[in-house]
Amino acid sequence: MSPGHYLALSAILFTIGGLGVLVRRNAIVVFMCVELMLNACNLAFVSFSRMHGNLDGQIIAFFVMVVAAAEVVVGLAIIMTIFRTRRSSSVDDANLLKY
Amino acid sequence: MTAAHVLADRAGAAQVLAGQVADKQSGEPFFFWLLAIVSVAAALGMIFMRKAVHSALLLATVMLSLAALYAVQDAPFLAFVQVIVYTGAVLMLFLFVLMLVGVSSTDSLVETLRGQRFWAAVCGIGFVVLLGVGFANAALGDSAGVKNANAEHGGNIRGLAYLLFGKYVFAFEATSALLITAALGAMVLAHRERTTPKPTQRDLSVERFRRAAQTGAHPGPLPGPGTYARHNAVDMPALLPDGTPSELSVNPIIAARTDTAHRHTDLDGQTEQQALDRDVRAVRTVTETADSERGRPRETEEDEK
Numbered sequence: 001m002s003p004g005h006y007l008a009l010s011a012i013l014f015t016i017g018g019l020g021v022l023v024r025r026n027a028i029v030v031f032m033c034v035e036l037m038l039n040a041c042n043l044a045f046v047s048f049s050r051m052h053g054n055l056d057g058q059i060i061a062f063f064v065m066v067v068a069a070a071e072v073v074v075g076l077a078i079i080m081t082i083f084r085t086r087r088s089s090s091v092d093d094a095n096l097l098k099y
Numbered sequence: 100m101t102a103a104h105v106l107a108d109r110a111g112a113a114q115v116l117a118g119q120v121a122d123k124q125s126g127e128p129f130f131f132w133l134l135a136i137v138s139v140a141a142a143l144g145m146i147f148m149r150k151a152v153h154s155a156l157l158l159a160t161v162m163l164s165l166a167a168l169y170a171v172q173d174a175p176f177l178a179f180v181q182v183i184v185y186t187g188a189v190l191m192l193f194l195f196v197l198m199l200v201g202v203s204s205t206d207s208l209v210e211t212l213r214g215q216r217f218w219a220a221v222c223g224i225g226f227v228v229l230l231g232v233g234f235a236n237a238a239l240g241d242s243a244g245v246k247n248a249n250a251e252h253g254g255n256i257r258g259l260a261y262l263l264f265g266k267y268v269f270a271f272e273a274t275s276a277l278l279i280t281a282a283l284g285a286m287v288l289a290h291r292e293r294t295t296p297k298p299t300q301r302d303l304s305v306e307r308f309r310r311a312a313q314t315g316a317h318p319g320p321l322p323g324p325g326t327y328a329r330h331n332a333v334d335m336p337a338l339l340p341d342g343t344p345s346e347l348s349v350n351p352i353i354a355a356r357t358d359t360a361h362r363h364t365d366l367d368g369q370t371e372q373q374a375l376d377r378d379v380r381a382v383r384t385v386t387e388t389a390d391s392e393r394g395r396p397r398e399t400e401e402d403e404k
Contacts, residue, residue: 001131003242004234006172009135011230013142013161015223020146022219025211028197029151032158035189036142039165042177050172053243055258058174059267062259065177065184066274070281072189076196077288084291089200092211 006047013040027079027089031072038068130171138164155193162186173245176256322348338382344375 013036020033042061049057083089141160148154162185170178210216245255252258263271298306311318322337322345337348346354 001127001242003239005131005135006168007234007239008231009131009138009168011227011234012139015227015230016139016142016146018226019219019223022222023146023216026151028193028200029146029154032154032193033146035185036145036158036161039162039185042181043165043168046169046172046174046177047242049174050245051239051242053245054248055245055255055262056266058177058245058255058259059262061174061177062180062263063267063270063274065180067277069184069189070277072192073281073285074288076192077285080196080199081288083200 003047003051007044010040010044010047013037013043025090025092027082027091027094028076030091031075031079035068035072038064127171130167134164134168134171138168151197152194155190155197158193159186159190162190173249174255176259324348338378340382340386 017033017036017040020036021030024030024033042064045057045061045064047057049055049061079089082094086093138161141157141164145154145157145161148157162181166178166181166186169175169181249255249258252261307318310316322339324333324335324337334349334353336344336346336354339345
């Protein structure tokens with residue numbers, strides 16, 4: 001399989017994740033879509049690593065995973081805090097900074 | 100060049116050729132198309148499902164297919180890290196928060212911005228076309244394969260370790276600071292200051308008896324769930340000594356959600372009433388024999404007197 005196939009799959013998954021971020025309202029689902037985008041990037045990194053024949057891409061994918069794990073912890077804590085004060089996890093309800 | 104060198108070179112070339120043939124024969128196209136279809140379908144399902152739990156499970160499907168794709172691409176370490184960190188830890192954290200926030204929360208289908216979905220779809224198609232054109236124009240060539248890079252230090256994990264603790268050691272150290280910060284941030288954000296002092300056991304007891312005096316509620320502990328020697332599940336209401344199932348013995352949420360009395364139906368294929376009657380009879384015989392056994396020694400004592 002040429003790297004083009006994997007990159008196309010990665011692009012499609014990234015776009016689906018981006019669409020989810022644009023369309024969905026539930027903050028947790030939006031967050032899951034962000035994770036999907038990170039995963040799609042990881043697939044591209046692994047494909048590039050294989051295309052160039054060295055392991056640097058895999059290392060970068062590993063770092064992306066670590067950062068994603070840290071991001072999920074903080075993001076979910078923020079969602080929990082917002083839910084505790086507003087009793088809702090919809091991104092439409094958190095609009096206090098707008099005014 | 101000696102004969103031994105020539106032989107070694109030929110052996111090396113043969114090995115490379117054998118590796119290429121094995122790549123072609125390993126069924127990679129089959130796995131790629133299978134996993135690509137599964138992951139794209141699951142990702143689409145994820146953004147179209149209304150319930151957040153379904154989205155989370157479909158995301159797990161996508162992540163597992165991506166792990167398999169990493170394994171197909173000679174990245175076994177990343178494949179396992181993907182399964183352990185993403186599917187194991189991150190998604191379970193998502194499900195945890197979903198359960199805390201409320202599983203029943205579904206998205207409303209009302210668009211708050213007019214035409215948002217339409218323009219989002221247009222943007223998505225435009226973006227994927229942009230990426231596709233970019234990839235099509237790039238001179239990607241054929242992949243070199245990481246077999247040699249893996250073999251250089253004796254395996255994928257050893258090769259990654261050499262890079263991680265050599266070339267990328269500062270990024271690795273920065274990662275540790277990031278993880279500590281994230282853990283601290285989560286603790287600070289999730290921590291809640293108490294505005295009222297925590298009620299002690301004494302306060303709770305006083306409150307229970309006050310409520311008993313006001314409303315006549317039973318001040319003692321509630322009956323535990325389960326039935327004598329037959330069921331000890333938490334959703335199984337206890338049978339009171341007169342044989343009626345007690346709704347107080349199960350969690351109020353479970354009691355509100357379903358009719359818990361019907362849980363006394365047995366798996367023997369009987370009707371609910373028969374099963375309940377048999378349970379009631381069992382409880383009665385146990386309580387009556389206990390009564391008569393307790394009664395007998397008292398009679399003998401009276402006889403001695």
